[in-house]
Amino acid sequence: MVMRTRATTKRSHLRLGDTGELAKRRAERAATAAFWSHKIGAALLMLVAVWMFRSLLVDPRFAVRDIEVVGAETVDVIQVQEQVHPRYVGGNASLFLINGAEVAQRVAKTAAQVERVNVRCQLPGRVIVTISERQDVFIWESAGRYWWVDIEGTVLGQAAKRPETSHGQSVILIRDVDGASTDPEGYIAGVPWELLRDLGEVLPAAREYEYTRAFGLVVRVTGEHWPVYLGHDGDAPTKVGIMRRLAEELLAEGVSVAYIDMRHESRPLYKAVD
Secondary structure, three states: OHHHHHHHHHHHHHHHHHHHHHHHHHHHHHHHHHHHHHHHHHHHHHHHHHHHHHHHHHOHHHEOOEEEEEOOOOOOHHHHHHHHOOOHHHOOOEHHHOOHHHHHHHHHHHOOOEEEEEEEEEOOOEEEEEEEEOOOEEEEEEOOEEEEEEOOOEEEEEEOOOOEOOOOOEOOEEEEOOOOOOOOOOEOOOOOHHHHHHHHHHOOOOOEEEEEOOOEEEEEEOOOOEEEEEEOOOOHHHHHHHHHHHHHHHHHHOOOEEEEEOOOOOOOEEEEOO
8 A cells, every 4th residue: 555655656756747848848849939930020020121111212202303402692503402312313313312411411512612501301202402601702713713712711612613692693703813822722811801891792793803912902993994902901981982982083084094092091092094
């Protein structure tokens, strides 16, 4: 009776051990199945996402159809549109391929007069490029080449041509008559840039000036194109007021003028042609 009890107890222990091993193996198989199920599900989701993204890229509904350039005064709008995407002209650019930060960098590099650029994309196919141009900039011309220069005389970069504003008014140009700076880099010294800015405000019709070391800024007035030496400093409104009155008097008297010297506005001079 005692021996039978011991055998039964031993078989019970064996059955319990087998059950524990079986449960462990089942748990391992379940964990493995769950792992691969997760992996396969993630892979399928990735494939679906790639397929959907590719479909969006080729979907004509999201092709860039409109690039609006806001704030451009002297910047070439067509050039800006080409910087948004090189395939824009052909109408094949997807809105989802437009990287606003990269576009802003490209626009700023191609237009030295640009101070800030903001790019926004709007579904289904519109890009808005907002440009802030530098204020008080000029064009320095020397030997047939052009440079953008700011109010401090800092050379911002070369210009392909002399630009016009969106209102049809030319940017003020300074012509390097005696070769003061034929290939400027960094800074153009000697030119009275602030006086030039002030002259642009009180004499808006004059969009071209000459510069020489001896006479400073030179502007040509009247239909006879009399040269007026404006110098390197002084008060622009005072200079222009005296110059206008003197020119009117000389024209009324029929005097032929070689030049008017306004370098010192308190002592204006002129030379008549013999």
